[in-house]
Each structure stands twice: as structure tokens, then as C-alpha cells.
Amino acid sequence: MKAFLKAGILTEGGSLKDSSTGTPQGGILSPLLANIALTVLDEYVANRPGGPSTTPARRERHRKRGTDRQYVYTYPAKKSVRTVARKIKTVCRTDVNQPLPVLLRQLNSMLRGWCAYFRPGVSSATFQLLRQLVWGQTIRWIRRKHRRITWKDLRRRYCNGGWWPTTGDITLFDPAKVRTTRYRYRGAVIPSPGPPGLLQSRMSLTSALVSEGCREGRVVR
Incomplete structure (x- = not known):
């Protein structure tokens, strides 16, 4: 990067x-320097307790019950939940x-x-x-299809005697059966494929170049 700036x-x-x-202006180094400068701001916002998030998921920092340690918890954003519900x-x-299997395929894919996408995080309650x-909307669809159907016939024809919509070929996807994982932001803890200390030395050099450019009045376009 230094050689590029002095070339x-x-x-x-x-x-x-x-x-x-x-x-x-328009050089390949401009967006790289901009990303480096904005990374500090992104990390600051992400590390704030309950800081805002522009992503489909919201992150909050809470103290884990029974300990004094702070953990970052990721939840599906309310806007994303409203979107999928709509x-x-x-x-x-x-x-x-249309036949019920056609509807189930559309819902299952979605x-x-x-x-x-939201499996890594605290999403069990949302699921x-x-x-x-999705169960209520599917049952309402079936009852609109057969307005005089009884619950007994509905369960026999479309739920295989139970309560969950299914046919001989396809079953409605159950979000509650999805097991969540707990992803944690690791930052510099992520292993580097290079020799030990290479990533840290490059980050230090990048920070020094950005600081030097700011002192000399360089403008990142």
C-alpha cells in the first residue's frame, strides 16, 4: 500500500x-482505504451495548446469568420477522x-x-x-378451499390424522424443529492462514499508513 501511494x-x-x-480518484486503492477507515467505526457500533444494527439481525450485549462476563446475542430483527410474515x-x-402440495412447496422453500439464515443466534422463540x-395460515387456506369441511375430515385428509399439514409427498416445514447455534464474533481471534504474526503486522502497517495519510492531509475518495 505504501508503494502504491508513492508510485x-x-x-x-x-x-x-x-x-x-x-x-x-477511481483508483483501486481508494475503496480499500475507505473500508479500513470504516472498519473502526463498524467495530465501535457493533461493540456498543445494545448498539443499533442495519443488518437483518440485531445484536445485543448482555451479562450471562450467573456470571460477570458479557456475551453478544444475535436476534432476528423485527423488520425481518414482519417481512417473512407478510x-x-x-x-x-x-x-x-391449486393442490395443497403446491402451496407447501412454496412455503417450505421460503x-x-x-x-x-437466522439459525446462528437466539432464534428459538422466533421460530x-x-x-x-405458518400453521394458522395453512389451515385457513384449507378451510377456504373446503368451506364446509369439519375438523375431523380436515385432519384425516390433510394432516394424516394429526394436526400438522402433510400429504403423501410433502410435509409443511416446521421452523420450531430447527436447532440454533451460538455464533460469536471472533475478530482477530480468527486463525490466519499465514505465518504467526503476519496478520497483526499487516494491520499495524495499514493503521500507520492511514494515520500518516490523515496527518498529511490525504483525502480518501
Whole structure:
């Protein structure tokens, strides 16, 4: 990076001009320096207790019960929950003349992807809520399809005698059965594929270059 900053600029006339400050606009180094500078801000926001998050998941730092240690807990954001709930309701309000397996395939594809994304985190309660929602919407779809059907016939024809919608080929995906994992942000603890200390030395060099550029008035475009 230092060599790139000191390499100079090739003018239109073909001559080499020294570059004592700044970086060429549109150069490949500009977004790299911007990412380095913004990483500090991202880590500051992420490490704040209950700090805001612009991602589909929200992170909160709490003290673990029975200990004095602080842990970061990741929850599905309320906006993401409302979005998937709206999608489920939209799918279940489609044409009731289609067979039940068609509806179940659409719901399963949506639920599997959503649950796989939010599986690393504290999502069990959200998955339970999602289970109740998708079950209720599917049952309402069946009752709109057969307005005079009794609960006994509904369970026999569409739930195999139980309460969970299923057919001979496909069963409604159950979000509550998804086992969650506890991912923790590891930062610099992530193993480096290079020799020991290489990652730390590169980060130190990068910080020094950014600090030098700020003192000399370099502007990261």
C-alpha cells in the first residue's frame, strides 16, 4: 500500500508526476482505504451495548446469568420477522384451487431459507412464533378451499390424522424443529492462514499508513 501511494501518477502526456498527497480518484486503492477507515467505526457500533444494527439481525450485549462476563446475542430483527410474515400471508392468500402440495412447496422453500439464515443466534422463540403463524395460515387456506369441511375430515385428509399439514409427498416445514447455534464474533481471534504474526503486522502497517495519510492531509475518495 505504501508503494502504491508513492508510485506517482502517469499524466496524459506520458510523464510521471509525483503523488505526495491523496490517491488517484477511481483508483483501486481508494475503496480499500475507505473500508479500513470504516472498519473502526463498524467495530465501535457493533461493540456498543445494545448498539443499533442495519443488518437483518440485531445484536445485543448482555451479562450471562450467573456470571460477570458479557456475551453478544444475535436476534432476528423485527423488520425481518414482519417481512417473512407478510410473505407467508401473501402466499396463503393465493388461488385455493391449486393442490395443497403446491402451496407447501412454496412455503417450505421460503421457510428453509429464512431459518437457515437466522439459525446462528437466539432464534428459538422466533421460530416458535413462525411455526404458529405458518400453521394458522395453512389451515385457513384449507378451510377456504373446503368451506364446509369439519375438523375431523380436515385432519384425516390433510394432516394424516394429526394436526400438522402433510400429504403423501410433502410435509409443511416446521421452523420450531430447527436447532440454533451460538455464533460469536471472533475478530482477530480468527486463525490466519499465514505465518504467526503476519496478520497483526499487516494491520499495524495499514493503521500507520492511514494515520500518516490523515496527518498529511490525504483525502480518501
